[in-house]
Amino acid sequence: xxxxSMQKIADELGISKNSVSQALRDTKEVSDELKTEVRRVAEKxxxxxxxxxxxxxxxxxxLATSFALQQASFFGEIIKYLYFYSGENQRDILxxxxxxxxxxxxxxxxxxxxYEGVFIVSHISDRYISKIINQNIPTVIIDHHSYKFxxxxxxxxxxxxxxxxxxxxxxxxxxxxxxxxxxxxxxxxKERYRGYVQALTDSDLPLEEKVTITKIKENQxxxxxxxxxxxxxxxxxxxxxxxxxxxxxxYLQSLGYVIPRDISIICFDETEFNHMAIxxxxxxxxxxxxxxxxxxxxxxxxxxxxxxxYTHTQIVPHLNIxxxxxx
Numbered sequence: 001x002x003x004x005s006m007q008k009i010a011d012e013l014g015i016s017k018n019s020v021s022q023a024l025r026d027t028k029e030v031s032d033e034l035k036t037e038v039r040r041v042a043e044k045x046x047x048x049x050x051x052x053x054x055x056x057x058x059x060x061x062x063l064a065t066s067f068a069l070q071q072a073s074f075f076g077e078i079i080k081y082l083y084f085y086s087g088e089n090q091r092d093i094l095x096x097x098x099x100x101x102x103x104x105x106x107x108x109x110x111x112x113x114x115y116e117g118v119f120i121v122s123h124i125s126d127r128y129i130s131k132i133i134n135q136n137i138p139t140v141i142i143d144h145h146s147y148k149f150x151x152x153x154x155x156x157x158x159x160x161x162x163x164x165x166x167x168x169x170x171x172x173x174x175x176x177x178x179x180x181x182x183x184x185x186x187x188x189x190k191e192r193y194r195g196y197v198q199a200l201t202d203s204d205l206p207l208e209e210k211v212t213i214t215k216i217k218e219n220q221x222x223x224x225x226x227x228x229x230x231x232x233x234x235x236x237x238x239x240x241x242x243x244x245x246x247x248x249x250x251y252l253q254s255l256g257y258v259i260p261r262d263i264s265i266i267c268f269d270e271t272e273f274n275h276m277a278i279x280x281x282x283x284x285x286x287x288x289x290x291x292x293x294x295x296x297x298x299x300x301x302x303x304x305x306x307x308x309x310y311t312h313t314q315i316v317p318h319l320n321i322x323x324x325x326x327x
Contacts, residue, residue, distance in 0.1 A: 004042075004045045004046050004047040005047075005110065006020045006021055006024070006047070006110075006111065007020075008045060008047070009038060009041050009042050009045060009047060012041050012045065013037065013038065013041055015034075017108075017113075018113055018135055018136075019034065019038075020038055020042075021111065021113040021114065022113065023035040023037075023038035023039070024038060024039070024042065025113075025114070058090065058091050058092060058116055059091065059092040059093065059094065059114075059115055059116060060082075060086050060091050060092070060093045060094075060115060060116060060117045060118065060119060060299065061093070061094055061095075061096050061109070061112065061115040061117075061118045061119070062079055062082055062093060062094070062095045062096065062118075062119045062121060063096050063098055063109065063118060063119065063120045063121070063124070063132070064079070064095065064096075064097065064098065064120070064121040064122060065097075065098050065099075065100075065103070065122065065124055066097055066098070066099055066100065068121055068122040069095070069097060071271070072272075073271040073272040074269060074271050074288070075121050075122055075143075077288040077289070077292075078121055078142060078143070078288050078291055078292050078295075079095060079121060079292075080292075081288065081289045081291075081292030081293065082119055082121075082142075082292045082295060082296060084292070085292060085293050085295075085296035085297075086296055089296060089300060091116070091296075094115075096109045096112075098124055098128070102128075103124055103125055103128050106127065106128060106131055108131060108132065108135070112132070112135060112137065113135055113137060115137060116137075116138070116303065117137065117138040117139070117140070117299045117302070117303060118132065118137050118138070118139045118140070119139075119140050119141075119142060119295055119299065120132065120139060120140070120141045120142065120144070121142050121143065122142070122143050122144055123143075123144040123146075123186050123187075126146045126148040126149060129141065129144075129146070129149055129151075130148060130149045133149055133150075133151055138299060138302040138303050138306065139151050139152070139299075140152045140153070140154065140295050140298050140299045140302065141153045141154070142154045142291060142292070142295050143155065143156065143188070143291070144186065144187070144188070145187060145312060146187060150310050151310055152298050152299070152302055152310050152311055152312075152313075153310075153311075153312045153313070154291055154294045154295045154298060154313050154315070155188075155312055155313065155314045155315070156188065156286040156291075156314065156315055156317055157314040157315060157316045157317065158188050158189075158191035158192045158195065158268070158317075159191045159192070159194050159195040159198070160195060160316055160317070161192070161195065161268060161284040161285075161286075161316075161317035162191070162192040162193070162194070162195025162196045162199070162238065162240075162268060162284070163195035163196070163198055163199045164195075164284050164317070164319060165195075165196075165238055165266045165267075165268065165283075165284040165319070166195065166196045166199035166200065166238050166266075167199045167202075167203075168266065168282075168319060168325070168327075169236045169238070169264065169266060169325070170199060170200075170203045170205065172325075172326075172327050174235045174236045174264065175205055175235065176208065176211070176234040176235050176236075177196075177200070177205070177211075177234055177235065177236045177237070177238060178208075178211035178212065178213070178233075178234040178236070178237040178238070179193065179196050179211070179212045179213060179214065179237070179238055179239075179240075180213045180216065180223070180237060180238075180239045180240065180244050180248060181193065181213070181214065181216070181239060181240025181241070181244060182214070182215055182216050182217070182218065182240075183214045183215070183240075184215065185218075188240075189240045189241075192240045192268055193214060193240070196238055208234075210230060210231075210232075211230060211233075211234045213226055218241075218243060218244060220247050220250075223244065223247050223248065223251065224247075224251055227248075227251055233252070233257070233263060234263070235263060235264065236263060236264040236265070236266070236325070237263070237264070237265050237266070238266055238267065239265065239266075239267040239268070240267070240268050241267060241268055241269050242267050242268075242269045242270065242271045242273040242274050242281060242283060243271075243273055244267065245265050245266075245267035245273065245274070245277070245281045245283075245324075246273035246274075246276065246277050246281065248265060249265055249277050249279075249281065249324065250277075252265075259279055259324055260279065260323070260324050260325050260326035261326065264282075264324060264325040264326050265281055265282070265324040265325070266281070266282045266283065266284070266324065266325055267281055267282075267283050267284075268283065268284055268285070268317075269283060269285050269286075270283045270285035270320055274320075274322065277324070279322070279323030279324050280322035280323045280324065281322055281323075281324040282319075282320065282321055282322045282323070282324050282325040283319075283320050283322070284317045284318065284319050284320070285317055285318065285320060286315050286317045287315060287318075290315060291315055294313055294315070298311070298313065
């Protein structure tokens with residue numbers, strides 16, 4: 001059997017791969033004439049489109065980048081519960097890795113249109129996500145949203161969570177609170193910055209530029225170089241994620257500071273980094289199991305009601321008081 005893709009058939013006929021998929025699946029979206037022509041070319045090229053080769057109706061796809069799939073204690077937890085709740089609703093589910101090459105060249109996963117519905121976990125790129133949405137497959141995006149596309153999204157109430165974390169510090173007497181996070185990396189990080197700023201504003205505390213790091217790559221070398229340029233370390237830091245907080249904790253201790261006696265640290269998200277760190281890092285986080293449950297519920301509702309307006313559902317995060325904040 002030849003290794004022939006639907007894209008090859010599409011190229012032969014000068015039509016889209018989605019139209020080929022619809023024709024082979026005998027959907028009403030394409031004409032009988034096109035179905036006949038697609039099957040003729042498929043047979044000529046040696047493409048096997050027999051029913052047993054297709055994903056069965058009722059299968060969901062989880063799309064995530066290689067980077068997201070490596071975050072086992074965060075996105076891995078979400079995906080685990082997507083499997084659980086999809087299974088409870090008699091749906092099969094498969095994880096499809098989106099590689100950097102696929103994103104760069106805007107290559108969609110093979111036979112994506114054979115899935116009944118799609119979950120996109122975390123951000124990929126807005127152009128790539130828009131291309132997926134344009135396939136007209138019911139899609140729910142988890143932990144990401146954008147002004148550039150319209151879709152159902154399950155989100156964390158990031159601004160409220162960052163406000164809650166920063167305000168915890170303020171309520172316990174901290175007046176100089178630093179911020180670390182690349183706010184252009186994702187909408188979530190920008191929202192967390194807004195919550196941090198709002199908490200300072202509401203308490204009439206200044207936003208000090210020298211300790212407000214809003215553009216930084218998430219690697220130890222760059223973080224350490226940026227921190228070396230700060231003459232006066234603040235009393236406390238808020239980090240947009242646990243990885244940055246873990247690196248910050250290590251850096252400060254390498255200078256001889258005792259956490260939290262000398263400096264307190266709080267971050268967004270609870271992952272393995274919070275508990276690997278010594279001391280453990282206080283955080284504000286989202287119920288990932290509930291996030292996945294809402295994702296499945298939202299996709300099932302979209303399948304039953306395809307014409308309803310899109311919704312953005314936000315989960316209010318909660319504080320986890322651990323050891324890195326002196327209260």
